Amino acid sequence: MSVRNSLSTLYAKCYQKCSPGLKSILSKSVFTLTDKPSVNHSNHPIGKKFPGEYKGALVITADFELGWGWCYSKGNENPSGMAQRARKNFPVLMNMFEAYRMPVTWATVGHLFLRTCTKRSHTWMHRIPYFESKNLKYDRGDWFDVDPYTDWDRAREWYGPDLIEMILNSRIAHEIGCHTFSHIDFSYTKCPPEVAEDEMKACIDAAKKWGIALKSFVFPAGTYGHFEMLKKYGFTNYRMKLNYDLTYPFVDQHGLIALPSSSSLENNGLGWSADYCIKRYKKYIDKAIQNEVLCHFWFHPSVDEWFLNNVFPHIVRYAAELRDKKLLCIETAGTVAEFVTSAQRGI
Ligand SMILES: [Zn+2]
Ligand SMILES: [Zn+2]
Structure with a gap:
């Protein structure tokens, strides 16, 4: 491990133990x-x-999960409440991205493609054994006990065909990617290969019914693993947190393109002003241009109202202005991955 990595890990460990006030000062x-x-x-x-004559690039990925992202979370979030907030935000987000011609990669939980399901719909899938990880805990019942086994209009927290339609009907060429079928822990240690494989199959099958071929993948709650399964099922790229914020994407040992993440777009709860948040995010974009690398932001559609109204639009507008000045390429994860693959081959 390099000195930089050791220091970074040490900082992350200390940071976790600090009070919010100290975290704010430290950060x-x-x-x-x-x-x-x-x-x-x-x-x-x-x-x-x-692509194009741009210097740097920006990719924005959305972890689109409605209730599924929060049902086994140790953070005690209310899955229904989070899903309702995401639904309320959805038209606002879509309008904002249309206004600034900003394509987003929607890493979608596969179950949201469904209009309806029954208890028998998922019985063919292998189940993950009980586990506890940093962010998730599953220790009773069946993994799909949270599933209401009904139709989308009766349980809009667990199905999202209307929102998928909204993305597909947008004037912007968004990309629909994958966030597993049921927001499973995808790591090698918690998720047996047969479970990972069934999640892949279920996603691909559900997306295919919409005429969508999934290419971009986001691991739920940072549970990285089963990379060879991504390759096997036709994915080209994934998002990953590393010990630096900005870099050029790279080809991993499986031939997949890693698009390292830079920062989440969210209210971090440290009481920062909108101006300060905007200044920080702008610096990511500026440095990506200066160094000719990728800035990869990500967010949850359930992002809090203050951030959605006071910070998010400023970042999107700033990025759009730089794109219009031919400095910043703004593309989906799939498009950037495709370009990087060609660039690495020297095509
Ligand atoms: Zn279901
Ligand atoms: Zn997630």
């Missing part, structure tokens, strides 16, 4: 005094870095 100090957001300069191809 602000590190951001001002160090080279944050940090840049990794490896992986650069020779020649054109991104």
Whole structure:
């Protein structure tokens, strides 16, 4: 492990134990005094870095999960409440992305493609054994006990065909990606291969009925694993958190493109002003352009109202302005991955 990685891990461990006040001071100090957001300069191809004549690139991925993202969460969030908030935000988000011509990659929980299901619909799927991880805990009943086994109009927290339609009917060419079928822990240690494989099959089958081929993948709650399964089922890329914030995407050992994440777009609860938040996010974009690398932001559609109204639109507008100045390429994960694959091959 490099000195940089060791320091980064040590900082993350200490940070977790701090009070919100101390976290705020620490985070602000590190951001001002160090080279944050940090840049990794490896992986650069020779020649054109991104589609078009742009310097840097921006990808925004959305973890689109409604109730599924929160049902085994240790954070005690209310799945229904989170799903309702996401639904309330959805038209606002879609309008904002249309206004600034911003394509987003919607990493969708496969169950949301369904209009209806019954208790028998998922019996063919292998079940994950009980487990506890950093963010999730599943220790009783059947994994699908949270499923209401009804239709979308009766339980809009667990199905999302109307929202999928909204994405597909948008004037913007968004991408629909994958966030597993039921927001499972996808790590090698918790998820047996047969469970991962059934989740893949269920997603691909559900998306196919909409004429969608899934290419981009986001691991639920950062539970990385089963990369070879992604390759087997036709995925080209995934999002991953690494020890730096900005870099050029790279090809992993499985031939998949890793699009490292830069930051979440969310209210971190530390009481920061909108101006300060905007300033930080702008710095990520500026540095991506200066260093000709990728900035990869992500968010939950259930993002809180304050952030949605006071911070999010400013980031999107700033990025759109830089795109219009031919400095920032704004594309979906699938498109960037496709370009990187060609660039690495020297095509
Ligand atoms: Zn179901
Ligand atoms: Zn998620």
